[in-house]
Amino acid sequence: MTREEVFEGLHEVFWDVFDDEDIQIRDETTANDIEDWDSLEHINLVVAVEKKFNIKFNMGEVNNMKNVGEMADIILKRV
Amino acid sequence: MLKELLYPFDAGYILAGKRRIRKRLLEDAAGYTEKRIAILGGSTTHDIKLIMELFLLNQGIRPSFYESEYNQYYQDAVFPCQELEAFRPDIIYICTSNRNITRYPAMCDDADSIARMIEQEKQRFYTVWDSLRATYGCPVIQNNFEMPFYRLLGNKDASDIHGKINFLTRLNMEFYDYAERHDDFYICDINYISADYGLREWSDPFYYHMYKYALNVNAIPYLAFNVANIIKSVFGKNKKGFVLDLDNTLWGGVVGDDGVDNIVLGPEEPEGQVYSEFQRYVKEHKQIGVILNINSKNDYENAISGIKHPDSEFSPDDFVEIKANWNTKDRNFSDIADELNLLPESLVFVDDNPAERHIVSEQLPGVCAPEIGAVQNYIHVIDRSGFFEVTALSKDDMNRNEMYRENARRAQLQASFSDYNEYLLSLEMKGIIKNFEPVYMARIAQLTNKSNQFNLTTRRYTQPEIERLAADDAYITLYGKLIDKFGDNGVVSVVIGHETDGECRIDLWIMSCRVLKRDMESAMLDILVKRCKERGIRRIRGYYYPTAKNNMVRDFYAVQGFNKISETEGNTEWILDITGEYENKNHVIEVED
Numbered sequence: 001m002t003r004e005e006v007f008e009g010l011h012e013v014f015w016d017v018f019d020d021e022d023i024q025i026r027d028e029t030t031a032n033d034i035e036d037w038d039s040l041e042h043i044n045l046v047v048a049v050e051k052k053f054n055i056k057f058n059m060g061e062v063n064n065m066k067n068v069g070e071m072a073d074i075i076l077k078r079v
Numbered sequence: 080m081l082k083e084l085l086y087p088f089d090a091g092y093i094l095a096g097k098r099r100i101r102k103r104l105l106e107d108a109a110g111y112t113e114k115r116i117a118i119l120g121g122s123t124t125h126d127i128k129l130i131m132e133l134f135l136l137n138q139g140i141r142p143s144f145y146e147s148e149y150n151q152y153y154q155d156a157v158f159p160c161q162e163l164e165a166f167r168p169d170i171i172y173i174c175t176s177n178r179n180i181t182r183y184p185a186m187c188d189d190a191d192s193i194a195r196m197i198e199q200e201k202q203r204f205y206t207v208w209d210s211l212r213a214t215y216g217c218p219v220i221q222n223n224f225e226m227p228f229y230r231l232l233g234n235k236d237a238s239d240i241h242g243k244i245n246f247l248t249r250l251n252m253e254f255y256d257y258a259e260r261h262d263d264f265y266i267c268d269i270n271y272i273s274a275d276y277g278l279r280e281w282s283d284p285f286y287y288h289m290y291k292y293a294l295n296v297n298a299i300p301y302l303a304f305n306v307a308n309i310i311k312s313v314f315g316k317n318k319k320g321f322v323l324d325l326d327n328t329l330w331g332g333v334v335g336d337d338g339v340d341n342i343v344l345g346p347e348e349p350e351g352q353v354y355s356e357f358q359r360y361v362k363e364h365k366q367i368g369v370i371l372n373i374n375s376k377n378d379y380e381n382a383i384s385g386i387k388h389p390d391s392e393f394s395p396d397d398f399v400e401i402k403a404n405w406n407t408k409d410r411n412f413s414d415i416a417d418e419l420n421l422l423p424e425s426l427v428f429v430d431d432n433p434a435e436r437h438i439v440s441e442q443l444p445g446v447c448a449p450e451i452g453a454v455q456n457y458i459h460v461i462d463r464s465g466f467f468e469v470t471a472l473s474k475d476d477m478n479r480n481e482m483y484r485e486n487a488r489r490a491q492l493q494a495s496f497s498d499y500n501e502y503l504l505s506l507e508m509k510g511i512i513k514n515f516e517p518v519y520m521a522r523i524a525q526l527t528n529k530s531n532q533f534n535l536t537t538r539r540y541t542q543p544e545i546e547r548l549a550a551d552d553a554y555i556t557l558y559g560k561l562i563d564k565f566g567d568n569g570v571v572s573v574v575i576g577h578e579t580d581g582e583c584r585i586d587l588w589i590m591s592c593r594v595l596k597r598d599m600e601s602a603m604l605d606i607l608v609k610r611c612k613e614r615g616i617r618r619i620r621g622y623y624y625p626t627a628k629n630n631m632v633r634d635f636y637a638v639q640g641f642n643k644i645s646e647t648e649g650n651t652e653w654i655l656d657i658t659g660e661y662e663n664k665n666h667v668i669e670v671e672d
Contacts, residue, residue, distance in 0.1 A: 019098035040125045043290045047297060048095040059289060 001079050006053075006072045013048045017041065027069030053079055080445055084137040086464040087450070090300040097129055104136040110627045111141035112539070114314065117168035118144060119152035121175035122293035130300050134307035138316050149291065150179075156207040164214070169541075170313060171211055172220045172306055176269065176293035177227055177247055184241045193240050201253040208257065208264065216543040218263040218313050220306060223251045225273040225294075228282035262521060263542050265309050265470055269294075269302065275463075276301055308465035314539060315528025318447070318466040319421055320370035321361065322412055324430035325382055325403070329361070329393075330354050331454070334385040335377050345390025353454050358392035360458045361429075365397065368476025369467050370419070370483050372400040372426070374411045379403045399483040408435045409442035418490075419483060420592035422531070422628065427466050429457075473522045475569040485565040486593055503598060503667040510599065510668040511560040512606040515549035519558055522570045530589040531628040533600075535621065535635060538587050540575075553577050555610050559603050561594050561668070568594055572603050576611075576619070583611045585621045588635075601664035604639055606672050608661050618656050625649040639664070 007025070015021045018036050031037040037045070049071065050056055055078040065071050081104060083092065093100065114135075118124050128144050135142045145166040147155045152173055155163055180200065184193045204221070211219055224247040227236075236242030251270060258266050273281040276298050286292040294302060311317065326333045331343025331350050344358075345351045365371065375382050382403030386393050395401060400418055402411040408430070416423040424445030430436050436448035449464055451457045475482070489506065496502035515523060524542040531537070540548075548554045559572035572590040576583040585607075590600055611619060621636045623629075633651075637643065641653035 013095065016095045016099070019096075019102065040123075040290075043286075043292070043296055044094060044097075044126065048091070051091045051095070051297075059285065062289060 001076065003072060003076060006075050006079075009052050010049065010068065010072060010075075013045070013052050017045050017048050025068045027067060027072070029068040030066065049075070055079060080447075081137055082440075084134055085447060085449065086304070087460060088300060088304070090297055093130060093133065093300045094126070094297065097133060100133050101129075101136070104133065111136070111139055112314065113141050113143070114169045114310070115166055116142045116144055116310065117147075117163060117166060117171045119147045119155050119171060119173045121150055121152050121173075121179035122287070123149065123291045124174050126292075126296065126299050127174060127303050127306075130303035131307050134304050135310060138307060138311040140311060140314060140316065152179075153203070153207060157210050168215055168217055170218045170220065170310060171215065172267070172310075173207065173222065174306075175222050175224075177224045177243075178287060178293045180224070180247070180250075183243050183246055186241050188241065190240055193246070197246070197249055197253065200250055204254070205257060208261075212261070212264075212543075216541070216547070218265065218541055220265045220267050220309050221254065221258075222267045222269045223254050225269045225282065226278055228278065228284070262471070263313075265313070267302075267306055267309060269305075272301055272305055273298075305465070308468040309470060312465075312468040312470040313528070313541075315525065315530075317468060317529075318369075318427050319425040320372060320399075320419070320427070321364065322372045322374045322415055322426050322428050323361065324408075324432070324435065325373060325375040325377060325385055327431045327454075328429060328457075329358055330385060330388070330391075335381045339381070339384040339388055342385055342388060344388055350454065351390070355390060355392065357454065357457050360462075362392050362397060364467065365480045366477055367467060367469055367472060368479035370480050371398050372415050372419075373398050373402060374408055374415065374428070374430075375403045376405055376408070377403045396484070397480070399480060399487060407438065409439045412439050412446070413443060418487075420532075420595060427461075427464075429461065471521050471525055473525060473569075475522060478567075478569075482566065482568060482593065485568075488565055489563075500667065506563040506565070506597070506667075508561060508563045508597065508668040510602045510665075510670040511562075512557055512603060512670055512672045515545065515556040515558055519570050520545050520549070523558055523573050526570065526573055526589060526591065527587065530591065531626070532592050532631050533590040533595070534626075534629050535588045535623050535632055536586065537624060537626050537629060540587075548575060553579075555583060555607065555614075557603060557606060557610070559590075559599060559606075561597065561599050572599055574603055574607055576607065578614060578616060581615075581617055583607070583614075583616050583619045585619065588621070598665045598667050600635070601639070602668045602670050605663045605665050606670065608655075608657050609672070611657060612661070617658050618654055621653040621655070623651045623653070 010025060014023050014025055018034060023034060046057060046062055053075050055075060057074065061074050118128055124146060128146055132142055145163055145168060152175060182196060184196060208219055226247060227243045230236035230244060232239055232242045236244040239245055254266060258264050281294050281298050283295045286295050323329060331354055332341060334342050343351045344354050361371065373382065383395055386395050400415045402415060412428060413423055416426055423443040428436060428439045428446055428448040429451065440446050440448040449460050451460045493502050520542055524540055524545045527540040549556050555576045557574040558570050561568045561571050571594045573587065574585065575587040576585045621641055623633060623636065636653035641655045643651055644654050645652045
């Protein structure tokens, strides 16, 4: 899977979870950039990403992801 | 109604798409019952609330929520809580788990000290429930405890008093004891739901330590679905009956083609055993007041011969309506609903054929036709759907099938009379119309929540509210029972009025549709007038508030001789002057009051 494909999948998840197809994510995107992305929604995002790519994040990864780019990197390593 | 939210649902789809699903549900904003639901949590409850909202909306209930701060269930319940008091909950859900156990036994504890520990944990919860009941007087739903995710003693953890499994099991029994002694207190059985989901996955500690969820986030839809089922049942939105197909649903094969001797049913072969088990499962529903009907494309004689198969669990008498003909299934379905005086959506359609399910659920919006899969899955899918979630069992429930059958016999009798009044007299009806009495409080509350069609104001009452009104002198409360030569219909009508400014204002007037056109409503009015006159009341004021379902009583007060005094947006207000002589309207029911 290429990084572009990972981002394509991530876009679909973000659109679903935040019900907003205008959301455009980049490597640097963080929770500060998306209005509804608070700590409680973070768990939904994580669960939806896990399901989409059929992977499991570990605790350290969930805690330390700084932005969408790092999330994509972890996904690339797993799939 | 969204099919995506019916069991078996895709939990991941619901979790990821909850915002979109909510929007779709709210597009059809009409006809929702509004309810205020307080969630008092022992762990994070954010998504439980959001997903529960979806399932409730799908059941026609539009919730508003109070959500306690993280793990504040005890404080909110036991100490004065202004915010919760101002919220005035209609129902309270206490979402706790084994993460809320303060102390488990240690190996060195003796039996007495372990018994004391159980007593302490129990008292903590009893305090919560007693306090909520005293302050809010509304129904309470309480999680029991799921089993722990590890077993220090291995298998002995279950049988040894030091084991956590043993401890939680005993504590659960204390919860059930409270539930048995208190109406309007319901256990949400997460012990079963978690086992059904898979305890190891359910209690994945990742979600507790990361987000303080006491369960796997992926399991939330299953929990929320179960809680929503209890809530919809409390508020009278259970289904009332089955409409069942025959061929390949209640037995294997096609009785018309294969002949009754060749249908697959009974102990001779595995597939026949599965159908027998399903028949027993369906038949058990009669005990909880679910009525059974047949909707089959068959010649009538063939259908009956299949039902009478030597290994059949059924006889034709087990069914209220048997439609075995070559009409379309949606037409038969709506005929059955009409003849039972029920709304189509209160019946569940069980058919192995996806095309038939499709036509029935498309033609009759709101009707559930579960995707039951292969025969060995029928029970599982229907059972988990929670159509008939039991929150209160009245004696009437156990006899409901019989009552509807009696109605069918009455219809036959009616056909033999040309004069309707003579038919009514031939029924030898006796009515008992009295002030609310303790034995009927549960049934009265149930009726106020279940009646949609013959319901003038569609006000809903919980049992504690009913009990309060019965004790309040300002209120006139009447229940009506109707008995005739075919049987006892039980409590079928309720009227609640209150006295103010020398008049009686009718808050609620409902009647079960199974006694329509029996003049029971006139008998109720006669007694209401009598009670009013005893109090020196000079006039009675009635109200009609239209809903999607109560058009049948739009002109009820006019028919009863009231005068319309106002009308705004379909809401009408009516007056009956009773200062003069009042002549009883009912002449066919012998009334005891």
